[in-house]
Amino acid sequence: MINRRKSLFQSLLGSLLLPGLVVMVVSVFIVLHVFMDEYDELLDASLTGKAHLLRDIIETSQRTTGSIGTGAGDLLDYESDLRKPNERALLWYVGVNGDVIARSMTVGTFALPVPLLPGLSTTRGHRVIVLPSDQPGMGSVVVAEPMIERSEAITDVIIGVVVGLALLGLLFALASFWAVRRSVSMIAELSRNIAEKNEHNLSPIDRDNTFAEITPAIDTLDGLMSRLDRALHAERAFATNAAHELRTPVAICLAQAQRLRAKINDPVQTGNLVEIETGLKRLERLIERLLQLSRAQSGLGLNASVTDLNPVITLLMNELRNQCPDPDKLVLKFPTGRCLSRVDPDALGIILTNIFDNALKHACGTAPTVVDASQPGDLLVSNDCPPLSATDFEAMKQRFIRRGTVSDGYGLGLSIVQDLCNQSGCQFEIYGPRPDNPRGFAAVVRLPKVENVKA
Numbered sequence: 001m002i003n004r005r006k007s008l009f010q011s012l013l014g015s016l017l018l019p020g021l022v023v024m025v026v027s028v029f030i031v032l033h034v035f036m037d038e039y040d041e042l043l044d045a046s047l048t049g050k051a052h053l054l055r056d057i058i059e060t061s062q063r064t065t066g067s068i069g070t071g072a073g074d075l076l077d078y079e080s081d082l083r084k085p086n087e088r089a090l091l092w093y094v095g096v097n098g099d100v101i102a103r104s105m106t107v108g109t110f111a112l113p114v115p116l117l118p119g120l121s122t123t124r125g126h127r128v129i130v131l132p133s134d135q136p137g138m139g140s141v142v143v144a145e146p147m148i149e150r151s152e153a154i155t156d157v158i159i160g161v162v163v164g165l166a167l168l169g170l171l172f173a174l175a176s177f178w179a180v181r182r183s184v185s186m187i188a189e190l191s192r193n194i195a196e197k198n199e200h201n202l203s204p205i206d207r208d209n210t211f212a213e214i215t216p217a218i219d220t221l222d223g224l225m226s227r228l229d230r231a232l233h234a235e236r237a238f239a240t241n242a243a244h245e246l247r248t249p250v251a252i253c254l255a256q257a258q259r260l261r262a263k264i265n266d267p268v269q270t271g272n273l274v275e276i277e278t279g280l281k282r283l284e285r286l287i288e289r290l291l292q293l294s295r296a297q298s299g300l301g302l303n304a305s306v307t308d309l310n311p312v313i314t315l316l317m318n319e320l321r322n323q324c325p326d327p328d329k330l331v332l333k334f335p336t337g338r339c340l341s342r343v344d345p346d347a348l349g350i351i352l353t354n355i356f357d358n359a360l361k362h363a364c365g366t367a368p369t370v371v372d373a374s375q376p377g378d379l380l381v382s383n384d385c386p387p388l389s390a391t392d393f394e395a396m397k398q399r400f401i402r403r404g405t406v407s408d409g410y411g412l413g414l415s416i417v418q419d420l421c422n423q424s425g426c427q428f429e430i431y432g433p434r435p436d437n438p439r440g441f442a443a444v445v446r447l448p449k450v451e452n453v454k455a
Contacts, residue, residue, distance in 0.1 A: 012183070016176040024165045031161045032154070039150055043127055044120055047145045050089070051131040055141040058093055058102075059133060076104045090126070090144040101139060112142060122147070186211070194221070202229040246287050254280040289416070305342070306450050310335040312345045313352065313373050320356045320371065328368065335373040340450045343424045348447075351417050351426070352379070355443050358414065359383045365439060377449045382442035388432035421445065 054075055076091050091104040092112060100112070113123045118130050118140070126144040133139060189209040197203075202225040210218050257280060261273040317332050324330045356371070363369045365384025372380040414430070421428035427446040434440040 012180045013176060016180070017173055020169060020172055020176075024169055027165060028158065028161055032158055035157050036154060039153060043145065043147075043150060044129075047120070047127055047129050047143060048131075050145075051129045051141050051143045054091060054143065055131055055133060058141065059135060059138060062138070076106070087146050087149055089146070092142040093139055094142060095139040096137065110144065116140065116142065183211075190218075197225060202226070202232075247284075250280055250284050250287065254284065306340050307342075307345060308338045309341050309343060309345065309348055309447060310337065310339045310373075312348055313339075313379065316349060316352045316356065317371055317373065320360075324360060324369075329363065331368045331370045333370075333372040333374040335376070337376060339376050339447060341377070341447045342450060343426060343447055347420045347424050351420050351428075351445060354414070354417050355381050355445070359441075359443070362441065367440070377447045379445045379447075380442065381444075382434050382440055384440045387439055388441065393430075393432045417443075424448070 057075060076089055088106045089104075090107050090110055091102075092100055092107070093102040094112075094116065095101050098116070110124070110126070113121060113128055116130050118132050121128050121130075125147050127147055127150075128142065128144045131141045131143075133141075186209045190205070193206045193209065197205075204222045204225075205218050207215070207218065254277060257273050257277045261270055261277065264270055264273065313335050317334060321327065321330060321332060359369050359371075359381050360383075362385050363383035364386070367384035369383040370380070418428055420426075425448040427444075429444045429446075431442040431444075432440075434442040
């Protein structure tokens with residue numbers, strides 16, 4: 001089972017939004033509870049005051065006229081012009097024995113709560129107060145206030161609070177999304193900057209996209225890259241110096257072997273000297289390849305200035321023509337015009353030298369080896385040889401892999417070419433067999449050109 005990696009973006013966004021959502025829900029319930037309590041207190045106070053006022057009016061009327069009459073039920077008729085029918089209060093005046101002496105016109109089919117207990121209660125969507133008289137022999141006033149206005153007020157307040165919190169939550173979500181996205185993009189940019197580091201670029205990491213909390217980790221990484229850079233420089237310097245130091249004694253040994261071969265007439269000893277000379281030449285070529293490999297690993301590739309590379313290509317093609325033992329087996333198509341590029345001429349020389357050497361070394365068919373540089377910025381090298389198997393074709397791209405044990409190569413040529421092409425921005429493609437032929441091998445180098453360069 002594959003465990004999914006946690007997303008920093010989702011983790012941060014969830015950590016910010018989830019508590020905010022919980023706070024908003026809790027806030028709605030708190031506002032609802034507080035508002036209902038306060039509104040109910042105001043409603044009860046208003047209802048209680050109205051009941052006392054009606055009781056005092058009815059008792060005053062009874063003391064003055066000697067009777068209550070049915071006119072007590074008209075005391076709340078003034079609400080007909082102020083409230084809707086379903087929002088008007090209801091009034092009853094109940095005698096001591098429980099008989100209803102008077103009632104308001106708005107009572108309708110609303111029944112008195114049974115039993116009539118003094119105080120406040122809620123029944124059938126109304127808030128009811130039963131207020132007995134303080135005078136002996138007097139009845140009780142019952143007032144019922146519809147709670148529809150209370151429900152509407154609570155609904156409106158909750159809707160307003162929810163809408164306000166939703167807008168606030170949306171603003172908070174957008175702000176959180178932007179902040180988290182910006183933080184994640186900074187980390188991604190830092191990751192891209194670190195990914196650009198390789199054996200040729202171990203410069204300090206750009207601090208523009210780092211947070212203060214991860215600066216110590218960046219400092220540690222910079223220190224590690226600095227130590228790696230020193231170790232790589234020391235290794236390359238050792239390889240270069242060792243190869244240079246080997247050149248002189250190898251050249252001296254080769255010269256001495258050639259002098260001895262010229263002086264000795266014994267065929268047996270001459271054959272031995274020829275083998276020694278051949279081995280020294282192979283060692284000389286190996287030293288040359290090691291020097292090229294060291295230069296490739298040191299980052300040789302791009303040049304700061306723009307140069308015309310066609311003279312370099314022409315010079316190397318002329319040298320190839322001089323090296324070829326059979327001029328009829330070589331077809332050269334020289335470049336024309338100019339080819340402006342930032343590729344280092346030394347890097348281009350190493351690239352083409354290895355490709356030319358590989359083409360001549362492995363050419364074994366009847367067709368000639370072709371070097372075509374007639375297309376600006378493109379160079380095609382092809383030779384005639386038996387078609388390569390898929391295994392050989394993939395293996396030859398690797399370092400120290402030779403085609404056959406009898407080959408006098410070292411498996412470094414194409415590896416050096418690939419490294420330098422990657423560093424200089426050149427496109428390097430190989431084909432086996434050639435695209436237009438079932439036999440042979442072809443290599444194409446495309447140089448990165450620079451257009452519209454000011455003189």
